Amino acid sequence: MMTIIYWFRRDRRLSDNPALTKAVALASQTSSALLPVTLKDDNPVTPWGFTRFGCHRLAFEAQSLAGLQKALQGLGSDLYQPSISGVSGLIDLAKRMDATLIVCEAIHAPEESDEINLLKDAGLEVISVEQSALLPGESLPFEINQTPIVFSDFRRLVEKAKCRPRTPLDSPSKLPAPPEFTGDLRPYAGAIDLPALDARSAFPYQADGWHADQNAAQAHLTRYFSSNLPQRYKQTRNGLIGTDYSTKFSPWLAVGAISAAQIWQALQTHEATHGSNESTYWIWFELLWRDHFQLMMQRFPTELFARSGLVKHPIQSRSPNTQGFKRWCSGNTGNAFIDAAMRELAATGYLSNRMRQNVASFLIHDLHGDWLAGAAWFEHCLIDFDVRSNQGNWAYIAGVGTDPRGGRRFNPQKQAHDYDRNAAYQQLWSMP
Ligand SMILES: Cc1cc2nc3c(=O)[nH]c(=O)nc-3n(C[C@H](O)[C@H](O)[C@H](O)COP(=O)(O)OP(=O)(O)OC[C@H]3O[C@@H](n4cnc5c(N)ncnc54)[C@H](O)[C@@H]3O)c2cc1C
Structure with missing residues (x-):
């Protein structure tokens, strides 16, 4: 039996995950096993003498992976992690499992693109799917290398062209099983060593309802958009204290526990039931900033x-x-x-x-x-x-x-x- 590897990057969710949906379809069509993996990160010291991952990032990353693993187990699968860190671990794993195809999300940033190139140089086929941005690349009214540098110019063009996010996909109802024999490959077992909760935190990820996983992200989405907070977002977004002054979606977006398209869909529903105003528009506006920075990184990676x-x-x-x-x-x-x-x-x-x-x-x-x-x-x-x-x-x-x-x-x-x-x-x- 063939094995297809699904590599979770910054897309740690099962719903609205086009790359994962594609991998599931390919595995089903070819009766292949599907092996979900995450890669171990090294934590090098920067030129300024501190590491790239501090204690909160390490904890939040581990929390998001544990949540993803639980979701995968709920569908009869699991999350695996090679013992060798980085893409070298993935190349080694693919060889040992006799897998030639890796499916993952596309991330247009220098290190992330290098990772894909290393996989390809090792002779692997890689299907990487764009799914992080709010607006799909193919809907944009300009070539990526012509993206306006000034945000307002970009926003006017995409609004004039009536660019819209894709409709979010449902979670797969079942996942193709992982290969029966995984050798010494082990399920993810990252220990979560949570720093103590600081009661002053504006994003208390140690507390119930704020964990890094897709369930907490979806619960927050419902909680936020069924409240009146979006109706006054523009007035409160410059606040400094507490959990309510802004949407607080960014940590979940960063690990991919939620997608920008899912936020947009909930915003649409909110506007249909509670009404639209300058504040609700401003949530879309801010998500466009995120897209613009993604496109700028694609255009000016060096x-x-x-x-x-x-x-x-x-x-x-x-x-x-x-x-x-x-x-x-x-x-x-x-x-x-x-x-x-x-x-x-x-x-x-x-x-x-x-x-x-x-x-x-x-x-x-x-x-x-x-x-x-x-x-x-x-x-x-x-x-x-x-x-x-x-x-x-x-x-x-x-x-x-x-x-x-x-x-x-x-x-x-x-x-x-x-x-x-x-x-x-x-x-x-x-x-x-
Ligand atoms: C120096 C600096 C560094 C930043 N680094 C990051 C980072 O590493 N990761 C990150 O997600 N955001 C970063 N931001 C942007 C912004 O501060 C955060 O996205 C925002 O504070 C997150 O809180 P929120 O989700 O409640 O935002 P909200 O105000 O509720 O905004 C909704 C969403 O819009 C997007 N957004 C809003 N403002 C920006 C912005 N200026 N740039 C890009 N996207 C935006 C985010 O996805 C955010 O979740 C940075 C801003 C500055 C000034």
């Missing part, structure tokens, strides 16, 4: 990792403030508003969009630190880390990305006055 970004002329080179960067990471800059946010980030793995903008601007424009180092620290900390959204937002604020105004400094005094007038946020995070 530039977005260079210090000079998309800027053609060399930027002023002064050596970045490394001491300032260290104080920034640990929440010891001396600015109470910024330090509060850096403590929240370290303590919970999540930060509001408003405070992400503020701390990024402070590192770059006030401390004269290195934006690449800041982006790397976010990668270490954030449970919703997504390489495309992260690199794109950091480059934007640094003035080497897609901002038509060439970067922006947020005045921390004014920002604290506008968004934390009674200093409640600063008090909340005055202690680590």
Whole structure:
């Protein structure tokens, strides 16, 4: 019996997973076994001396994989993990299982594309399916390498062309069985060592209802869109405290426990029952930002990792403030508003969009630190880390990305006055 390998990447769900649906259909048509796998990540130390995965990211990743495994077991399958890390583990596994076809989602970012190339170089056939973005690539009214660099231009074009997300797919009702003989290949057994829950967390993934898996994601989707929160999203989205000021979908989107198309469908239903307004439109608007950063990464995969970004002329080179960067990471800059946010980030793995903008601007424009180092620290900390959204937002604020105004400094005094007038946020995070 032939074996097809399904490789779960950032798509850890069974419903609305076109790549998985394709793999199931192929396995059924060819009477093949279907082997679901996840790959072990190495956790290398970055040039700035910290690892790529911090404690919250590690825990959230493990929680999402355990949830996926449970869902697969519910359909008579399982999630397997080769003992060798990275794609080398997958190449070795394919050889040992005599499998020649690997199906997975497509991720257009440099490391993720290299992974696919390594598989192909090893003689494997890879079917990678685009499914992360809200708008399907084939619906866009321009070629990818012609994607407008300015977000507003992109948004106007896709709205004028009436681009729409695909209709979400149901979960398969059953899965082809894994091969009977898996040798020394073992089911995923990642231990979840959850950091203690901080009661102040704006995304308390340690608590019931906030876990990283597809069930919690779907429950949140229902909870959020059956409430009135979407009706005032535009007024609350710059909030700093609590679980309700924004949608909180990003951590689930980052691991793929939910798809953007599923969010859009629930938004449509909400608008049909509760009415549409500027706030409900704004949820679509923000999801378009996510798409735009994905397309920018596809168009500028090298530039977005260079210090000079998309800027053609060399930027002023002064050596970045490394001491300032260290104080920034640990929440010891001396600015109470910024330090509060850096403590929240370290303590919970999540930060509001408003405070992400503020701390990024402070590192770059006030401390004269290195934006690449800041982006790397976010990668270490954030449970919703997504390489495309992260690199794109950091480059934007640094003035080497897609901002038509060439970067922006947020005045921390004014920002604290506008968004934390009674200093409640600063008090909340005055202690680590
Ligand atoms: C410096 C910096 C780094 C960031 N790094 C990441 C990251 O690694 N991963 C990540 O998902 N987001 C990142 N963002 C974007 C944004 O801050 C988060 O998506 C948002 O705060 C998540 O909370 P939410 O789901 O409640 O957002 P909401 O305000 O409810 O927005 C709904 C959804 O729209 C999308 N979205 C909203 N704003 C943005 C944006 N600026 N860019 C891209 N997508 C957006 C997200 O998918 C989000 O879940 C970053 C922003 C900045 C300024």
